[in-house]
Amino acid sequence: MPQHYPFSAVLGCETDALDDMGLALVLTTISPEIGGVLVRGEKGTAKSTTVRALAAVLPPIDVYAGDRFSVDPADPAATSPDGPFGTETETIVRPVRLVELPVGATEDRVLGSLHLERALSHGKVEYEPGLLARAHRGILYVDEVNLLHDHLVDLLLDAAAMGQVTVERDGVSVEHAARFVLIGTMNPEEGELRPQLLDRFGLTVEVAAPREPALRAEVVRRRVAYDADPVAFTARYRDTDRALTERVETARERLAKVRLTESALMKIAEVCATFEVDGLRADIVTARTAVAHAAWEGRDEVTRADIRRAALLALPHRRRRNPFDAPGLDEDLLDQILGDDELPPEPPEGPAPDEPPTSPEDNTQDQAQGDGQRDEAADGDSDQAPATDDTPPESDGEPPVTPPAVTESGSTVRATAPYRPRLLKVQGLGEGAAGRRSRALASTGRRVGARRPDGPTGSLHLAETLLAAAGKQSSRGRTTGRVELRNEDLRVAVREGREANLVLFCVDASGSMAARKRMTQVKTAILSLLLDAYRRRDKVGLVTFRGAEATVALPPTHSVDIAAARLDEVPAGGRTPLAEGLLEAARVLTRERMRDPRLRPLLVLVTDGRATGGKDAVARSQQAAEYVAGLGVTTVVIDGESGPLRLGLALRLAELLRAEHLPVAEVSAEALAGTVRSRTQKGAA
Known part of the structure; x- marks a missing residue:
C-alpha cells in the first residue's frame, strides 16, 4: 500500500499549532455543513499534498459490504440504491475515501449514467454511479477548481449543500445521498472563480511559501527524508497523526453540545x-x-x-x-x-428571583427617558457625536469598490469604468473546453447528432442506435420481431454548446494613440472585453507595441485580473512598429496552438492602422498582415482612430487581415445597438 505524506509532517499542520489551511480542513471535517474549503495559493505550496494527507487522519467509517453508495449502517433512515440491507448484511470498516475530480470530467462522470453495455447485453436499465456517489461520507477533491466549468462547480456545490443527488436521465431515475467534504485548490495566477461561486465555498484560505530560510530548509529536509524512506518517515509521524484522529473524533462528539449563545x-x-x-x-x-x-x-x-x-x-x-x-x-x-471583553454569559430564562418583572408602564418610561437623552445629545454643541468603543471610525474600514479614476502618470493612462461589450466570437465550430463564447461540440447543449461512445457510460441516443442496428438485422438472422442490439450499434448524443477561447489582445501603444482621451477610450474598451472574457471563462494574453519593438506584456493566462493590472501599466508614446506587433502576436498564437490544438484563438488588434516604425514600415506591416491572415485566425480590428479627419488605415488593415473592422466607439453593446437603431430609422425615412 503506498505511503502518503503524513498530514502532521506538513509545516503548519501540527496538532497543537494548525495554520489557517490546516485548521480550515480540520474544521470542515468536524462539521461538513460548513460547506467545504477553497485553498488559494501560488504553485509549490503543498496544497495538494496537504489535502491528500487529510483523508488518512480521519476516523474510519462503517459500510455495508458491496454497497457502492457507502450508506451508514447506524442510520436507520439511510437508503441505498444497492439496498435494501438488513441486520444480517455484513458490514465492514474502511478508511475514508479521497475522490479526486479531474478538471476535464464530464457531467456523466460526476453524476453517473446509464451503463450502456449492460443495458444491451442483459436488457436491464442499470445505473453506473458517478464520483459523487463514491465520495459520500468522504472527501471530494478538485485540484485547479478555477479551471472546472461553471456548471460542474454549481453541481458540486449544490450536492454538497443538499447532501443528496437526484439523477433523471436516459430512462434512469436514482436518488442517493452525497454528503462529502468538498475541497478545492487553485492558483490565482491561472484565473479566478466567479464571486458567486466563491461565496458557495464555506471557507477560503490563502497559502504562500514561508520566507524565513530556516522554515524553508525544514520543508526541504522533511521532503528529502520522505523521498528517501517513505515507510520510516511515515512511522515517525504515526503517533501525531493518531492523536489528530482522536481529537477530530472527540470534537465531532462534542459538536452537538456546544452552545451558540x-x-x-x-x-x-x-x-x-x-x-x-x-x-x-x-x-x-x-x-x-x-x-x-x-x-x-x-x-x-x-x-x-x-x-x-x-x-x-x-x-x-x-x-x-x-x-x-x-x-x-x-x-x-x-x-x-x-472588542476586548469576553462575550457576556447566556441570560437566564425569565426574570431574576430578586428582581420584579418589568411592567409596560416602566418600559414606556424607560424608552421616553432614552429618547430624551438621545435628543439632548443631538442638540449638543458638538457637530459630531463622540465615537464609542462599539462604533469603529470610518477610516478603519475598507473603502467601497469604485471604478479606477482617469489619472495620468507620465504617459500612462488608466481606464474608466467598464461597460457591457458586444460579443466577439470565433468563426466555425470548435471542440475546446467548455465556456461561454463560441460554438463548439460539448457535453451539454442542444443535441445535433450522434457518435460511437468512448466508454461504458454516456447519454444514449436511442433513435440513432436503432437506426445503426436496423440495417444489420438480416445479417443477424432477424427479419421480424424484436430488434437485436449489439455493442457496435451504440450511439451517444453529440451536443452543441459553447467553448472558451484564447483572446489575445495586440495593443498599439505608440504616439499616435497616446492622446489622453483616445488612450482612455481604448483602455476602457479593452478592460470591458477583459471582464467579458472572465465571465466567458476565456484565456487571455496581451501584446503591446511601441517605439521599435513589440512586447509580450502578459503570456496567455486565465487570470484576467493580472491582465487588467498589466493594461494599466502600459505606457503610450513613440513610433508605431505595427509589423513587429503583428509578428509577435503570430508567434504567441503559434506557440499556444502547439500546446493545445483545441483552444481556438481570437486575435483582437487595437490600433489606428498607422505604421511608422523602421524602414519600409508600411510595406512590412502589409506583409505581416498577410502572414497573420494565412494562419486562419479569427481577427477583430478595433479602430482607435477618432476625430473629424480620419485616414481609414485601420479599415484597410482589417481587409488585409480578412478581419472584422470595429470602431472603438462601437465596442459597447449599447452603442452598437444605438447605431443600428439610428441606421434603421434613417432607412425607414
Missing part, C-alpha cells in the same frame, strides 16, 4: 453586517465554523476567539464585488468590532 450570535451578525458581505450565507457559515472551532478547542460554548477565527476563514472571499477585487479582511476592524 444569543450574545455570540449577535456579535457574528454585527461582524458580517459591518463588513457588508452580501446575503446571509456568511452569517450561517461563520456561526457553524465558530461552533466547530469551539468543539475543536474542547469548549462547550462559543467564545470571542472562536468567532474571530471563524470570521477570518469565512468572510475574506465574500467581500469581492467584481473579479478585479482582491480578497481580504481588515483584522484591525475585526478586533475593534469584537
